[in-house]
Amino acid sequence: MRIEETSGVKTMLLLAAILTASSCTKKQQPDPQQPPSRNHDKASQIYMERCANCHGTNGRGDGPVAGSLNPKPRDYSDAAWQRSVTDQEIAEIIVRGGGAMKKSAVMPAAPDLSNDPAVLKALVQKIRSFEN
Ligand code: HEC
Numbered sequence: 763m764r765i766e767e768t769s770g771v772k773t774m775l776l777l778a779a780i781l782t783a784s785s786c787t788k789k790q791q792p793d794p795q796q797p798p799s800r801n802h803d804k805a806s807q808i809y810m811e812r813c814a815n816c817h818g819t820n821g822r823g824d825g826p827v828a829g830s831l832n833p834k835p836r837d838y839s840d841a842a843w844q845r846s847v848t849d850q851e852i853a854e855i856i857v858r859g860g861g862a863m864k865k866s867a868v869m870p871a872a873p874d875l876s877n878d879p880a881v882l883k884a885l886v887q888k889i890r891s892f893e894n
Contacts, residue, residue, distance in 0.1 A: 805884035812872065821892030833866050838892035852886045 859871025
């Protein structure tokens with residue numbers, strides 16, 4: 763009896779694994795069980811894919827594209843700047859872009875992120891995390 767029970771559980775686990783795997787083939791989802799870390803991972807991924815070219819992998823404003831920009835993206839490790847701006851303002855420029863915020867129009871809008879407030883918030887925290 764004991765052995766049969768164990769193999770039953772194994773079958774269930776295997777089934778669950780297959781189902782989970784097949785429903786996630788489109789995009790990698792590191793850990794759907796933990797929403798906060800999923801948002802954090804997703805925000806990091808978005809940053810690397812869509813922001814780091816200009817803002818630099820460490821948020822120093824030194825991405826490969828930055829040299830040709832005028833004005834250049836600022837250095838997010840600057841504590842004075844970090845204090846001067848609210849989370850709301852950071853979120854707004856990310857979603858609406860520089861042009862809508864009287865800043866450089868080169869800074870692209872990311873309106874899709876307003877559909878995912880938790881990821882947007884995690885992205886703002888990512889900007890905050892660059893402070894020294
Ligand atoms: C094509 C280059 C480029 C890309 C890509 C880009 N930005 Fe920017 N970003 C800029 C520039 C240039 C500025 C400075 C605008 C200014 O000072 O007029 C800026 C400004 C900002 C600001 C406002 C900071 C300030 O100086 O007040 C935030 C926040 C920001 N970007 C976040 C992001 C995030 C997050 C992403 C990715 C989703 C991103 N940016 C993608 C070029 C870029």
